Amino acid sequence: MSVYRALRRAIIEQALQPGQKLPEDTIGRQFGVSRTLVREALGRLAIEGLVEMRLNRGACVAYPSLEEARAVFDVRRGLERMVVEQLAGRLSPAQAAELTSHVDQEEAATNDGPKSIRLAGEFHIRLAEMTGNELLLRYVQEVSSRCSLILALYGRPHSSECAVTEHRRLIQSIRAGDAKTAVRLMDQHLNAVASRALIAPTQSNDIEDALAPYARQEKHVIA
Numbered sequence: 001m002s003v004y005r006a007l008r009r010a011i012i013e014q015a016l017q018p019g020q021k022l023p024e025d026t027i028g029r030q031f032g033v034s035r036t037l038v039r040e041a042l043g044r045l046a047i048e049g050l051v052e053m054r055l056n057r058g059a060c061v062a063y064p065s066l067e068e069a070r071a072v073f074d075v076r077r078g079l080e081r082m083v084v085e086q087l088a089g090r091l092s093p094a095q096a097a098e099l100t101s102h103v104d105q106e107e108a109a110t111n112d113g114p115k116s117i118r119l120a121g122e123f124h125i126r127l128a129e130m131t132g133n134e135l136l137l138r139y140v141q142e143v144s145s146r147c148s149l150i151l152a153l154y155g156r157p158h159s160s161e162c163a164v165t166e167h168r169r170l171i172q173s174i175r176a177g178d179a180k181t182a183v184r185l186m187d188q189h190l191n192a193v194a195s196r197a198l199i200a201p202t203q204s205n206d207i208e209d210a211l212a213p214y215a216r217q218e219k220h221v222i223a
Contacts, residue, residue: 003031004041006214011050011061012121012148013114015210018063022051023207030211031218049146062149069150073194076143080124080190081183083140084170086131089177095130096175102126103167110164114152120163120193121148127170147193166192 007027010016022042024035031038042059045051049072052062064072091099102123109115121144128140166189173182 002218003027003033003037004044006031006211006218007041007045008048008050008145009118010211010214011045012118012145012152014117014152015114015214016061016207018061018149018153020061020207022059022061024058026207027211030208030215032215048142050149062146063153064146064150066154069154070194072143072146072150073190076140076147077187077190079136079140079143080127080186082136083124083128083131084174084182084186085179086133086136087127087174088179088182089174091130091171091175096171099123099126099171100168103164103171106167107164116163117148117151120167121145123167151193163189163193 007016007022016022024038024042028035028038042051042053046053046059049064050062051059053059102119106116106119106123109119124144125137125141128137131137166185170182170185170189173185
């Protein structure tokens with residue numbers, strides 16, 4: 001669903017800020033779709049924890065508390081330990097090359113904070129996809145999306161090069177079949193990501209201006 005995909009990316013890339021209202025009519029007009037389709041997209045994003053559906057007040061981008069953020073990272077650590085344990089020694093050359101190519105994209109985006117956050121989250125989702133475990137992928141995708149939102153809200157400025165280096169080390173340990181080292185590196189990596197969070201106020205954007213480039217991208221994909 002193009003509206004879902006565009007809204008999800010806009011939230012993770014911080015074009016839409018935590019707490020920002022998401023009027024169905026405005027979004028529908030921007031993407032040229034019905035309010036029903038917009039409502040379906042918002043409902044799907046609510047399941048992922050990226051949107052809050054408020055009774056009689058409409059939807060808004062989720063605004064997780066610091067307590068919720070800590071809980072999400074705790075769950076994520078447990079899930080991603082399972083991912084690297086299942087992948088250790090089982091990556092095909094093609095999969096390893098795909099992951100390395102993705103990290104190269106992360107490295108190229110080190111000066112673009114929102115894009116860097118999105119690509120970093122997609123790296124972890126791709127790892128989960130490679131396990132072939134659909135249920136594990138579903139859970140990792142949900143917590144990874146929530147973590148991206150948390151970093152957009154609370155993350156302090158830091159060098160994206162740190163995450164890139166950590167991802168490269170993860171690939172090496174998984175390829176080598178060293179599950180113990182892979183789990184340790186994943187724990188260290190996610191602990192480092194969580195430690196980069198602190199309260200940082202964000203600027204509110206006009207929703208039409210924020211969504212305009214994403215609407216153009218989706219129309220280009222459909223065309």
